[in-house]
Amino acid sequence: MVVVDSLGLVLENEHLTVYIPVTNKAFVFRVKSRYNKGFERINYGPLPLPSGLPLGSYLGGTSAVPVTGVLPAYSYVMIGGEVSFPMSGAYDEKDMWYIPKDWRERLFHVILDVYPRWLRIDLTIPKGVVQRRFQRDKITLGIEKNFGFSRGRIETVHFPEIRYGYRFGNDTNLNVYTSAIITYGEYVVEIPRDAEMIFSILTRRYPSHWVTIPITSYDETIRRGLTETYGIEGFTVYPINKRSEALAEYNKLMKDIVSGV
Amino acid sequence: MVSELITFKGETDGTSTSGDFPLYSDLLFITGSAPFTAPTYITIPPGMKAKIWTKRISGDVETNVIIQFTKNISASPVVWIPLDVEKLASKGEITLEKRRPVVVRGILGTEAIKISWSQPTAGKAYVVVEIEFTDEE
Numbered sequence: 001m002v003v004v005d006s007l008g009l010v011l012e013n014e015h016l017t018v019y020i021p022v023t024n025k026a027f028v029f030r031v032k033s034r035y036n037k038g039f040e041r042i043n044y045g046p047l048p049l050p051s052g053l054p055l056g057s058y059l060g061g062t063s064a065v066p067v068t069g070v071l072p073a074y075s076y077v078m079i080g081g082e083v084s085f086p087m088s089g090a091y092d093e094k095d096m097w098y099i100p101k102d103w104r105e106r107l108f109h110v111i112l113d114v115y116p117r118w119l120r121i122d123l124t125i126p127k128g129v130v131q132r133r134f135q136r137d138k139i140t141l142g143i144e145k146n147f148g149f150s151r152g153r154i155e156t157v158h159f160p161e162i163r164y165g166y167r168f169g170n171d172t173n174l175n176v177y178t179s180a181i182i183t184y185g186e187y188v189v190e191i192p193r194d195a196e197m198i199f200s201i202l203t204r205r206y207p208s209h210w211v212t213i214p215i216t217s218y219d220e221t222i223r224r225g226l227t228e229t230y231g232i233e234g235f236t237v238y239p240i241n242k243r244s245e246a247l248a249e250y251n252k253l254m255k256d257i258v259s260g261v
Numbered sequence: 262m263v264s265e266l267i268t269f270k271g272e273t274d275g276t277s278t279s280g281d282f283p284l285y286s287d288l289l290f291i292t293g294s295a296p297f298t299a300p301t302y303i304t305i306p307p308g309m310k311a312k313i314w315t316k317r318i319s320g321d322v323e324t325n326v327i328i329q330f331t332k333n334i335s336a337s338p339v340v341w342i343p344l345d346v347e348k349l350a351s352k353g354e355i356t357l358e359k360r361r362p363v364v365v366r367g368i369l370g371t372e373a374i375k376i377s378w379s380q381p382t383a384g385k386a387y388v389v390v391e392i393e394f395t396d397e398e
Binding site for chain 2: 066
């Protein structure tokens with residue numbers, strides 16, 4: 001059963017599951033409506049790399065963005081310099097994906113395509129906290145390492161009250177003009193208040209679009225952001241043979257979910 | 262799968278009988294001042310391939326256009342190995358399209374390609390190549 005359209009966005013009255021690896025918990029949302037149905041694409045223009053932004057270098061040392069949107073050869077956005085996507089008139093004009101906790105009925109599902117396609121991408125959640133790890137926390141990964149990044153595209157869900165930081169890297173000798181095309185869904189969502197339904201979705205017996213948020217380090221900011229927005233930190237993902245345990249937990253959590261979502 | 266197809270254009274200086282084409286593209290930020298000069302080679306990101314799909318050569322004089330690769334752009338000296346040669350026999354143009362591409366793999370990220378010219382008599386010549394960067398198998 002298909003729950004996403006050709007853009008990769010969740011259809012109305014279908015479900016979106018946002019999984020958090022470090023806690024083995026997930027949020028299940030029913031997409032009541034897509035607020036931007038029919039206009040899901042943004043030709044954003046150059047990546048938000050402001051002129052003068054200090055950059056790390058794959059060759060050692062540092063460089064800087066020469067002109068807004070240009071990523072020089074062998075350079076990457078460093079931790080601490082992560083960028084957000086500004087938009088004039090947005091709730092936070094410096095970060096178009098940030099919304100506060102009382103906008104909890106809204107959820108942004110974002111698919112970011114960057115050009116040139118070889119550019120490395122990773123996310124810090126919250127901004128400044130690297131979430132790509134290898135062997136528990138043995139090695140921290142990211143665009144400045146040999147792995148722990150994607151090229152050209154990243155899909156994520158922006159939770160309210162939590163700021164995400166984007167990083168980009170160019171591991172060629174070419175100084176390139178960058179650009180971005182964003183496909184997004186501004187969903188009006190609710191959390192189903194049916195423990196049986198939650199269990200069916202989290203055991204993959206009922207269709208849902210799963211997005212894993214690469215959270216491997218559970219920063220206090222994340223915990224606070226989730227509990228202040230939804231009242232819970234998500235539903236534990238149980239194996240199928242733990243039904244009664246799962247339902248007991250989910251029914252208990254239902255009482256904690258704040259109204260409005 | 263990630264794929265980026267880029268058109269690069271190069272031009273001889275008209276006075277040297279051999280050299281490497283400085284490359285221009287709409288994607289490249291080039292001011293003419295270091296470090297933002299036109300590149301004479303292109304490195305290939307690790308895990309990706311450079312596929313040269315199309316070559317268009319034109320010029321006023323006989324010109325050999327040579328595609329070369331190196332396994333290590335950081336070596337001193339860099340060892341360049343010819344991989345493909347096209348010959349413009351005399352004044353005119355040739356277009357080579359819809360053939361299997363010339364493929365160079367990026368394994369460590371130190372691999373690079375360049376396009377060179379060689380002429381019996383120095384003159385103006387131009388090359389346009391379509392290079393796809395892709396991570397497909």
